[in-house]
Amino acid sequence: MVKTTKKKEESxxxxxxxxxxxxxEEIGEAVEHVVESAAEGIEKAIESVADDDDGExxxxxxxKTTKKKEExESDSAETQADEVEKKAKPKxxxxxxxxxxxxxxxxxxxxxxxxxxxxxxxxxxxEPTNTLVPIEDYLKAxxxxxxxxxxxxxxxxIYKRRADGLAVFNTAMLDTKxxxxxxxxxxxxxxxxxxxCKREAGWRAVKLFSxxxxxxxxxxxxxxxILTNTNLSDFFECKLVFICDPWLDKNALMDANRVGIPxxxxxxxxxxxxxxxxxxxxxxxxxxxxxxxxxxxxxLYIEHRKLDVALPTIxxxxxxxxxxxxxx
Numbered sequence: 001m002v003k004t005t006k007k008k009e010e011s012x013x014x015x016x017x018x019x020x021x022x023x024x025e026e027i028g029e030a031v032e033h034v035v036e037s038a039a040e041g042i043e044k045a046i047e048s049v050a051d052d053d054d055g056e057x058x059x060x061x062x063x064k065t066t067k068k069k070e071e072x073e074s075d076s077a078e079t080q081a082d083e084v085e086k087k088a089k090p091k092x093x094x095x096x097x098x099x100x101x102x103x104x105x106x107x108x109x110x111x112x113x114x115x116x117x118x119x120x121x122x123x124x125x126x127e128p129t130n131t132l133v134p135i136e137d138y139l140k141a142x143x144x145x146x147x148x149x150x151x152x153x154x155x156x157x158i159y160k161r162r163a164d165g166l167a168v169f170n171t172a173m174l175d176t177k178x179x180x181x182x183x184x185x186x187x188x189x190x191x192x193x194x195x196x197c198k199r200e201a202g203w204r205a206v207k208l209f210s211x212x213x214x215x216x217x218x219x220x221x222x223x224x225x226i227l228t229n230t231n232l233s234d235f236f237e238c239k240l241v242f243i244c245d246p247w248l249d250k251n252a253l254m255d256a257n258r259v260g261i262p263x264x265x266x267x268x269x270x271x272x273x274x275x276x277x278x279x280x281x282x283x284x285x286x287x288x289x290x291x292x293x294x295x296x297x298x299x300l301y302i303e304h305r306k307l308d309v310a311l312p313t314i315x316x317x318x319x320x321x322x323x324x325x326x327x328x
Contacts, residue, residue, distance in 0.1 A: 099304045131175045132296050137314075143282045144169045146269030153198035153273040157281040167269035175281055178293070181280040182300025184264060185242070190214040192239035196222050196252040202244050202290035205317045209294040211299060212309060215242075218252070227255040240264060245284050246271045266293060292320035 086122045087314050131138075137327040138144055146167035150158055157177070159170040161281070196218045197206040203219050210217035216238075226234050227241070243249035243255040243265045257275045264278040265271075273279055280297075285287035315321040 002055060059085050107156055120133065131172075132178060132299070133292075135171050137292070138171050138174060139287040140321075141318065142286050143289040143292050144171050145283050145289075146287075147285070149270035151270060151272050153282070154267060154269045154271060158269055164212050169269070169281060169283075177279060177281045179300070181264060181278055182297055183304060184278045185240070185297060186304030188240045191216075193242060194238050194240075194252075195244075196244040196249045197244040197290075198222065198248040199245055199285070199287060199290075201287040202294075204287065204319075205291040205294035206244065208312065208317055209298050212312070213307075222249065222252045224251045224255065227252075227261065228258050244290065246273065246276060266290070288318050288324065 046253040146154075146158070146169060147160075148161075148165040150167050155174055155275070157169055159168050162168055170209065190213050194216045195206055195210060197203060198220065206217055206219060209215070223232075223234060225232055226236060227238065229235060238261060241252055241261050241263050243252050243263065246253055246265050246267060249265075253263055253265070254277055255261075263275060264280065265273070265276045266284040267273055267276070267278045267283060268284045271284070280293060282293055283294075292314070295311075296312050299311055301307070302311055318324070
């Protein structure tokens with residue numbers, strides 16, 4: 001009976017021990033599972049915290065960058081505003097100063113002549129109204145036309161070349177030079193002047209000019225040496241030599257230059273003006289042009305010296321003047 005009870009107790013103890021072992025194993029497994037889950041949770045928490053820290057850092061960095069940009073933009077905007085204000089202020093002051101100056105000089109330029117645009121561009125005045133004769137008369141007499149050759153001395157008097165190559169004088173300048181020549185010629189008395197014209201086209205006009213004013217003339221041929229060689233029987237002295245062509249009348253030009261007598265000459269576009277004191281620019285090869293030049297010089301000479309001489313009409317200097325048609 002006692003043995004049976006002992007066996008039962010032993011079997012119960014074994015069962016309890018076995019159950020205890022089983023419970024211990026389950027508890028160990030549960031603890032391990034809890035520990036592992038806790039470790040994983042801690043790791044995830046650490047990672048999420050790290051991510052949050054990184055994001056916060058990035059956000060802070062972005063905020064700093066944005067703030068710097070905003071500060072820079074605000075600074076640049078303020079700088080630009082200051083510059084604009086600085087620039088605007090002198091301009092405003094300048095404009096006020098200019099207004100004051102304009103008011104001070106107002107009315108001083110009323111008498112200044114208007115600029116002739118055509119004269120600035122082409123060298124020829126639009127429509128001179130105070131010329132010695134109408135511009136159409138200069139054109140009728142072909143005084144404005146020169147040969148194809150243009151020398152350096154005469155280039156400044158030329159306006160352009162025609163399509164056929166002929167030189168065209170500036171008509172306004174022709175009138176100006178004619179006035180200058182008339183004033184220059186009037187400084188000398190008729191007995192102190194000689195006029196030389198070897199070109200046949202000018203003989204008619206030169207003779208009328210000479211007879212009208214009492215000026216000694218040499219046509220066809222100029223006797224060389226009459227101004228320089230005192231041994232010649234026809235030697236004489238004068239104070240002005242007026243020639244019609246520096247090339248054809250070169251003997252008279254050279255004699256005058258040797259003894260220092262002033263020379264006035266009609267010069268075409270192909271003439272050199274060396275040794276000439278007063279130029280009369282214009283065509284010196286045409287009878288019409290030479291007639292116009294002699295007529296105008298006679299008119300100016302009479303006016304300047306106030307001579308009691310009746311000036312013949314222009315048709316006396318130029319044949320068939322009324323029938324002449326000005327070239328286009």
